[in-house]
Amino acid sequence: MKLSIIIPAFNEQDTLEAVVRRIQAVDLGQVQKEIIVINDASTDRTQDIMKRLTGIVPISHPVNAGKGGALTTGIKAATGDIVVFQDADLEYTPDDYAAVIEPILQGRCEAVMGSRFLRERPRFWGKRRSPYWNHYVGNVIILAVTNRLYGKHFTDYEGCYKAFLRRLLLDTPIEARGFEFDNELMCKLIRKGIRIEEVPIRYIPRTYAQGKKITWRHGVVILWTILKWRLLPIG
Numbered sequence: 001m002k003l004s005i006i007i008p009a010f011n012e013q014d015t016l017e018a019v020v021r022r023i024q025a026v027d028l029g030q031v032q033k034e035i036i037v038i039n040d041a042s043t044d045r046t047q048d049i050m051k052r053l054t055g056i057v058p059i060s061h062p063v064n065a066g067k068g069g070a071l072t073t074g075i076k077a078a079t080g081d082i083v084v085f086q087d088a089d090l091e092y093t094p095d096d097y098a099a100v101i102e103p104i105l106q107g108r109c110e111a112v113m114g115s116r117f118l119r120e121r122p123r124f125w126g127k128r129r130s131p132y133w134n135h136y137v138g139n140v141i142i143l144a145v146t147n148r149l150y151g152k153h154f155t156d157y158e159g160c161y162k163a164f165l166r167r168l169l170l171d172t173p174i175e176a177r178g179f180e181f182d183n184e185l186m187c188k189l190i191r192k193g194i195r196i197e198e199v200p201i202r203y204i205p206r207t208y209a210q211g212k213k214i215t216w217r218h219g220v221v222i223l224w225t226i227l228k229w230r231l232l233p234i235g
Helices: 016-025 046-052 066-077 094-105 133-150 166-170 181-192 216-231
Strands: 002-009 032-040 057-061 082-085 111-115 162-165 196-200
Touching (some): 002 016, 016 032, 016 094, 032 046, 032 066, 057 066, 082 166, 133 181, 162 166, 162 181
Antiparallel strands (some): 082 162
């Protein structure tokens, strides 16, 4: 059994190497790891860092294709039985991989979503408060709209960690090239009747100064994507 870990990277010179080292340090027993890093036309030193990393499959885009475009490239290059998406920052810990892929390994489902909110809700007071009240509200809206339109009761569609049997991804072409890639994918899988489970994952949000990229504008595109793929034929 092989796990392909796809890392889209755009201007992640400060965290990419640390993320790869953490992935390499994770023990998944008999499951082999394939680490695919897609440099999405970064303008910083991401490409130089990729060149010195060992144990990865490096791919570079000559022109920025967006997160979804990078994931599409990674999916085409993957050779594993299972695929996991991994951001190139330190918001998520690869120590959660075992929990994320376990339902698939046990044959209970074909896809898994990692939920930040099954583990704990963000706090907006005290020393450990989250600085992103607006992000949380956006997540709640996206969650409510998706569950309502698609008849589900999931708790988090926006968590980074998602795992899939690779054949599912190859059978489900995605048009999105931005952050809405995951939403289009999950909407299509739900409509196909694919078995999906949620598992709790850990999450430590970074600031915009540290490289966080998603904004309210992406949220608007995500909502449009959710509505669009409830109405359009999926083939």
